[in-house]
Amino acid sequence: MTTTGEPGTATQATTAPRDRRAERYDASAIEPRWQQRWAELGLYETDLDDTSRRKFYLLTMYPYPSGDLHIGHWYIKTPTDAIARYRRMHGDNVFLPIGFDAFGLPAENAAIKGGFHPREWTMRNIENMRRQLRTMGATFAWNAEVVTCDPSYYKWNQWFFLRFLDAGLAYRQRSTVDWCPNDGTLAREQVEGVDRRCWRCGARVEKRDLDQWFLRTTAYADELLSFEGIDWPEPIRVQQTNWIGRSSGAEIVFTTAASDHHPGGEELRVFTTRPDTLFGATFMVLAPEHPLVAALTAPDRRAEVEAYVAQAAERTEIDRLSADREKTGVPIGADAINPVNGERIPIFIADYVLATYGTGAIMAVPAHDERDFAFARTYGLPIRRVVMPADADPDAALTEAFVAHSADEVLINSGPYTGRPAADGWHEIVSDLERRGLGRQSVTYRLRDWLVSRQRYWGTPIPVIHCPTDGIVPVPDEDLPVLLPDTVDYRGKGENPLNHDEAFLRVDCPRCGGPARRETDTMDTFMDSSWYWFRYLSPDDETAPLEQDRVTRWTPVDQYTGGAEHAVMHLLYARFFTKAMRDIGLVRHGEPFRRLFNQGQILGADGERMSKSRGNVQDPDELVRRYGADTVRLFLMFMGPWDQGGPWNDRGIGGVNRFLHRVWTVATDPHGREPGDRESGVLPEGQDEDAARAAIRAAAHRTLRDVNEDYEGFRWNTMVAKLMELTNLLFRYRGTDVAGLPDWDEAVRLLLLMLAPAAPHITEELWSRRLEAAGEPWASIHTQRWPTVDETALVEETREVIVQVNGKVRDRVMVPSGVSDIELEQIVLARDRVRAILGEQEHARIVHAPGGRLVNIVARAG
């Protein structure tokens, strides 16, 4: 090991007398020091009122405080931090807040099991996660932190709820829940097994109808289908579109036929997307829960129908995955009359018709619907073709439902519409029915209104009061927040303890002053996450949920990062909420997140989702202790494309750590030589000093040019690879006469700047040492301006041209950069290799690839 007494290794002032060797990179010695320094200086606490710079609102999904940060949190958060640092170096005023999604079921479950209060559990976890988050070295604006279980936050959930109530966007309706006699309402994951037992007490779970609160998301269904003006990944847009599920069709009015037990004449509305097949309806199916089922059922069918309804109530929830896709149903002993031809068709109930979609009733056209076809086959019902391709044989037997819907189909067996093109028949049938008041065009959505009621303790209390005289009375704004009582004894049953908290329940009616009771339902936690990014802008404001000026300036969010698992729920509710806020006059725009990026998911080493129960959770703390935060950050970025994720595997992390060691070495010890390398300290063969300096400079600026694009596209893996290449090149010149010269020094400087957003600690340390060596005052590398590419450094005097013959690489040749196509062809055709291969053949033409890097000689046999 050679000695290193050279300038550029300014370690004297900060460390004890130096070893003979250059000081080695030791992450654990520098990372905590810089994290502390950054925090002390408040470098990354954003001045939200600074209008002198371009704003950049960078949001990352706030974590649920489950207790431990795992490697998946690092996978989303540390590249996000790199974006923040990169934008800051471009002069942007970056806001990167963080908070905690602190209400929700896991805290209650933990509390019931562990016998402590959900708040205690939650706050303890938040404490731990704050500490872990700081070890990332991420530049979160901690002064803007939001914790949703704090009354200063959930007060505004209540306020928004009241505004939605005012605007007619919140309403109350009966809805079914899973109910345990001991533990009350259960969430889906609390119902276990095929026989549906309570996760806690094992009791048989029942269905129960409760009055619950809804938000009218369907009012925005059409607007939510438009993604104009926002840059979101295609798969997310598709998922949301499918989730909303807009179907255009018609509502058609059938009537019930008179029979022995029933006078008939009642309306039975069906929804169909295929009114053109109306003449093919050979029976009708109602959902088992349809309100007319009881009234229409014939006395001799009653027993069987009631048994089927009871069975369906279970069936609809039980493992729908089971292979049992057989269509089942029973006739109810009544008929319906087809409005278009007066035909009587039998009515069935079947669980393949859903009460909650459309009208809960369908006209069954077995010839042209797969489900109806299967049902008709099972029960021996008639199948009548009414649509076919123009050139098909109308008498050919149908072996399966014909559902295709193309331009050249015509109607058959359809009375006056027979022979019409199907598409025309569709509209004619609907408008004829409409004229007779028996149908109309109609649109149905898969999307349901948002059920926000939860019969749970650990959430935001819904701010309404039930008064015996005045009914439902909103809590006046000035009485907010309705505090979640802390005194509740949580060691009881799972049932909502608010139901038994008299101090909470008893309240005077704000309207009549008489005794009344509070609502005990709390809000879905998706309510909390539907507006939290607005609150980051004024977390301490006690007078309003958001601060107008800041909201106007800072929203919509410029970039949102988080997992694709929130594709429909959170991301759709957030869009709904923003639109509703706009219509109430609170914000100006209707889209919350201008640009969205979904990073992939890190799975356990076994390829399964990480979870404590599987025991495959990767703890980042241990890796940080061993390699340092910079290595872990860089390794996660280097693994592969950010949107891909994949099974965790730490093979290769040593290579990333080695890379940082090499960066350290080129930055602190340019003149050292490697004893293991005979070439060390010698310029590459055929290269003089000038050529070497130009090569270094060209490499540095080429890297900068390429890395810029990678940063913009969040392509971290190739960004790191290119910095590795540059470092390898600098290493090659270490110890030569050009090491330490201005071109070398500039390359090192660029390397550190380019690496700074990704590996903030080591670059800060090396940067400070450079400044110290140069006798300049300290300034953080993270406040430096991002460097610009010097195009003149990229100009080459010669370039290599790949020579193909018939598409196969046969030769390569160095040519002057300014060579013309014709000159190039002459050079290439004169090459020995080319002449040997061409032989007697003559070439038909020569193709020049754009950029002049490749020519292809197309030859024919001569």
Add this chain to the structure above:
RNA sequence: GGGCGAGUGGCGGAAUGGCAGACGCGCCAGCCUUAGGAGCUGGUGCCCCGUGAGGGGCGUGUCGGUUCGAGUCCGACCUCGCCUACCA
């Protein structure tokens, strides 16, 4: 069943229609070391010819197509992953 996405060395992965396998891991050889599970240098897709310098062929899930040229574009199929679940 439907929707979306992906198939490239031993592994993670690169590649505006233009040198397939960048970068890294692993492995092999060498160097340096009292030592090394440290560090450094070089090599490393498969097959064949040649003592060698070198040369040739085959290769991106399968089959076909477009093109001077295809991992990339088009068609059909196979496999895997994720999401969704009878939406009339």
